[in-house]
Amino acid sequence: QKIMKLSSGSFKRWLSSSVWKEIQLIANQNSISSAVSVLSGEASNDGELHELKLRVAWYEESLFYDLGDGSVVKINKDGWEIIENPPILFYRFNHQKSQVHPQQGGSLGNLLDFINLKDEGEKLLFQIYVVASFLPDIAHPILVSHGPHGSAKSTMHRLLKNLIDPSQIGISSPPDNMREFIQMANHHWIIPLDNLSYLSGWMSDALCRVCTGGGFSKRELYTNDDDIIYNFKHVATLNGINLVASKPDLLDRSILLAHEIIPPEKRKREEEMLEEFEKAKPLILGAVFDILVKTLKEKGNVEAKIFPRMADFAHWGYAITRAMGRTEEEFLVAYNNNIVQQHDE
Numbered sequence: 001q002k003i004m005k006l007s008s009g010s011f012k013r014w015l016s017s018s019v020w021k022e023i024q025l026i027a028n029q030n031s032i033s034s035a036v037s038v039l040s041g042e043a044s045n046d047g048e049l050h051e052l053k054l055r056v057a058w059y060e061e062s063l064f065y066d067l068g069d070g071s072v073v074k075i076n077k078d079g080w081e082i083i084e085n086p087p088i089l090f091y092r093f094n095h096q097k098s099q100v101h102p103q104q105g106g107s108l109g110n111l112l113d114f115i116n117l118k119d120e121g122e123k124l125l126f127q128i129y130v131v132a133s134f135l136p137d138i139a140h141p142i143l144v145s146h147g148p149h150g151s152a153k154s155t156m157h158r159l160l161k162n163l164i165d166p167s168q169i170g171i172s173s174p175p176d177n178m179r180e181f182i183q184m185a186n187h188h189w190i191i192p193l194d195n196l197s198y199l200s201g202w203m204s205d206a207l208c209r210v211c212t213g214g215g216f217s218k219r220e221l222y223t224n225d226d227d228i229i230y231n232f233k234h235v236a237t238l239n240g241i242n243l244v245a246s247k248p249d250l251l252d253r254s255i256l257l258a259h260e261i262i263p264p265e266k267r268k269r270e271e272e273m274l275e276e277f278e279k280a281k282p283l284i285l286g287a288v289f290d291i292l293v294k295t296l297k298e299k300g301n302v303e304a305k306i307f308p309r310m311a312d313f314a315h316w317g318y319a320i321t322r323a324m325g326r327t328e329e330e331f332l333v334a335y336n337n338n339i340v341q342q343h344d345e
Contacts, residue, residue, distance in 0.1 A: 002051065003092040004034050052091045055189035056136045057325050059088050062204045063292065065134060065216040066090040068098035073289060077296045081291040093187045097166040106283025108291060114159055114277050116152040121334035122257050128320045128331065129255060131291050132163050133190060133235045139212035145239040147259030153239040154269060157192040159277055160237060163285065165189040166318045174203060185232055204247045211236050212253060251311055256341050294323035
């Protein structure tokens with residue numbers, strides 16, 4: 001199955017090609033526009049409605065992860081498997097890349113080999129955050145990294161994007177306005193903003209809304225007043241030399257990670273690092289899915305009575321921690337220490 005917008009250039013080119021192949025006629029622009037108009041009306045009024053998903057989705061108590069090549073990973077309490085022809089449809093954007101097929105036998109701890117974090121609590125939070133990033137329809141904290149030049153902040157966020165939501169774009173500069181931000185958020189499951197020195201008020205508010213659930217609207221065309229409504233609970237990450245998250249409501253929704261400069265004798269070329277990560281990625285991805293299977297089993301057993309800010313994430317965090325073979329107390333201590341840092345800031 002291939003998903004194309006009727007109004008897109010790719011669909012119009014496909015339609016023109018199909019007309020030529022079938023009846024050896026060249027369809028002019030008026031014919032193409034008329035056909036698109038008729039098909040749009042048919043789809044809107046008589047077609048079956050399918051809600052398109054972006055990279056991850058729930059369906060009948062199973063979690064589905066889109067590999068981008070027509071196959072998906074189906075995850076539930078019984079295990080995970082790669083299946084063809086899934087029961088749900090996913091968006092297809094030009095920037096999206098297909099994901100490697102996961103393999104059994106890996107360890108999530110191998111991901112830490114590519115990440116420059118020193119604090120054990122932050123390492124634990126990072127691993128929990130990675131697993132939680134595969135869960136749709138929950139409020140996700142914003143991962144905020146800060147540290148000096150040469151501390152591999154950008155590399156970490158690039159690898160995170162690659163592992164969760166591979167794209168030709170990778171990490172990005174912040175958009176100039178709200179309209180561009182909505183476009184970016186709509187096309188990416190995880191939004192990594194790189195090398196920030198300043199965060200505007202509107203961007204800070206927009207990040208809170210896109211991660212914890214909030215509506216956006218924009219006009220479809222400047223020539224009419226039809227609104228397009230967006231509602232997100234996506235994943236966003238930020239990095240910069242200074243801690244750019246300064247507004248209390250954004251800090252309240254963040255996980256803060258501090259990076260230290262890497263000594264020259266321990267540095268690697270980024271190209272070499274990315275090659276090593278690509279080799280390890282199938283096993284790391286499989287380890288994430290192994291933990292998600294155990295997490296779905298543990299979720300119903302979580303009876304924590306103390307929930308910090310971002311309670312849904314914390315609830316899943318307890319279950320993920322158990323699935324990793326760690327204790328709920330370890331997660332709570334690490335998360336509370338992080339919240340203390342937020343309050344200090």
